[in-house]
Amino acid sequence: MSQLYASLFYQKDVTEIFSDHALVTYMIKAEVALAKAQAQVDVIPKAAASSIEQVAQTALKDIDFNNLAIATGLSGNIAIPFVKQFTAAVKAVDEDASRYVHWGATSQDILDTACILQARDALYVVERQLQHAYAASLELAEKYRAEVMIGRTWLQQALPITFGHKAARWASSFKRDLDRLEQMKARVLTAQLGGAVGSLASLLDQGSTVVEAYAAQLNLSVPSCTWHGERDRIVEMAGFLAIVVGNTGKMARDWSLMMQTEIAEVFEPTAKGRGGSSTMPHKRNPVAAASVLAAANRVPALMSSIYQSMVQEHERSLGSWHAEWLALPEIFQLCAGALERTVEVLQGLEVNSKNMQRNIETTHGLIMAEAVMMAIAPKMGRLNAHYLVEKACQQAVAEQGHLQDIVSSFAEVKQYFSADELALIFKPESYLGNIQEQIDAVLQEAKGEVK
Incomplete structure (x- = not known):
């Protein structure tokens, strides 16, 4: 995404989380967790894991991102050239520990x-x-x-x-x-840890134990399988x-x-x-x-x-x-x-x-047509009420008058409703159904949950 458009479509914290530097940082965390988990169950020496963790603290500044970008295009994913650079950084501090970087894992x-x-x-x-x-x-x-x-x-x-x-x-x-x-x-x-084909065969009989320790190091769920x-x-x-x-x-x-x-x-x-x-x-x-x-x-x-x-x-x-x-x-x-x-x-x-x-x-009262129809329907039946109100709507549109005035002139309506009763029917506030109950339900659901 162009930086010119980032402030229009993105959010800066999440953009940073998915930046190149952040991705490498997360990969370093995964490598450290892998080493510490394997050391925990004696798959690799604890001293090696300690050196890997120590190097990781400053490894980001030593990553050559230009070289990483070029190598990624050649290798097919960023993990392969990243592991090479990270291993080299560990080797510069502890050659023996560098042998255990990325032990038993695959790029994915x-x-x-x-x-x-x-x-x-x-x-x-x-x-x-x-x-x-x-x-x-x-x-x-x-x-x-x-x-x-x-x-x-x-x-x-x-x-x-x-x-x-x-x-x-x-x-x-x-x-x-x-x-x-x-x-x-x-x-x-x-967590994801499966090795080449998901079997973790390289870890012999310690595969499941390492996966559990690895997930725990990262505070992630343990997968039942890769x-x-x-x-x-x-x-x-x-x-x-x-x-x-x-x-x-x-x-x-x-x-x-x-x-x-x-x-x-x-x-x-x-x-x-x-x-x-x-x-x-x-x-x-x-x-x-x-x-x-x-x-x-x-x-x-x-x-x-x-x-x-x-x-x-x-x-x-x-x-x-x-x-x-x-x-x-x-x-x-x-x-x-x-x-x-x-x-x-x-x-x-x-x-x-x-x-x-x-x-x-x-609409000069037309939006209350259903309310009028439902009020009249018990008196003359729904179909007759629908016909009457539809006729009134057509007349109101033709004459550009208010529906309430048209309806109140009908003899069929006058015999059942006073002017005050008809005015009440035409009040929008009187035809809101269970809206207030719905609002109450939403507000009640939220009590104690909004931070």
Whole structure:
């Protein structure tokens, strides 16, 4: 990603986690954990593990990244030239210890484990952002629970809702995202150590013991068996991120549509230089929504690559595994970026209650047609009530009158309802169904869980 676009689409902490220097740092952690685990069960000398750990503390500054980049293109993955450089660094300090660097492991063991370590740190950032987004949307749900606005279906005015209900639905999405994240951690944050074909034959009868010690060193789950060729953990993780991006994309679509000039019900937060046009001084563009929606557009394409990478050959793949290296980091970065923009908007959203009320009146009462029909139906039957109200709607449109005035002139209605009763039926606040109960349920679910 160009640095010029990074601040628009990405989030700096997650971008750093997936930087070249960070990847090598995570690979060094995996190599140290491997050596310490093997020394713990007497597979390699403890002195060798100690030297490897000591060298690792300053190894990053000795890595020749230019050489590493060139060698990666020749060797097919970064682990092979990395291990050569790291081994050379250990040899310069302790030649005997250098013989035990990367002992019994294969390149994919180190790269997969480094990937999981990256993912763990990045998921922590995503989780923190989700908590902020959840808290902000809950606050909106509580504050605007009684703020009546128009609900829209197929982009058309439908029935009244409240803005608090819309925010409660957003909050509910974030709660499910947080639940998904917590549930998948034990499955996906798992160490990888299998050797050439997953058998760890090079460790003789100590393979399982080393894997357990290795996972413990890194505070990762212990796999029941190696997963070189089975990529469902990566897919589940990426799929979770894609769901989060999709959820934020839905919200961004909502608030960007509500920012349209003719609607103007909410606005993204203002800041100097934000949301302007290069040619139209009057514009206030939904720039955060644009970033989020771009991520929601991009991530499904990347997910296609991740899903296709599941189909691998035998014990270790040719090309499929490699495709993850490009797709997964970008999905993480786009997800964190989309969340960062969403949190900014939710925490600083400007709500225009006056325009919400104005838009409710745009149809001159037509949005209350269902409410009128359901009120009349017990008196004359649903089908007859539907016919009567449909006729009234057509007349109101033709005459550009208010539906309440038209309906109140019908003899069939006058015999059952007084003017005051009919006025009550036409109040949007009287036709909100169980919205308040839904908001209560979302707020109750959150008690004690929002940090």
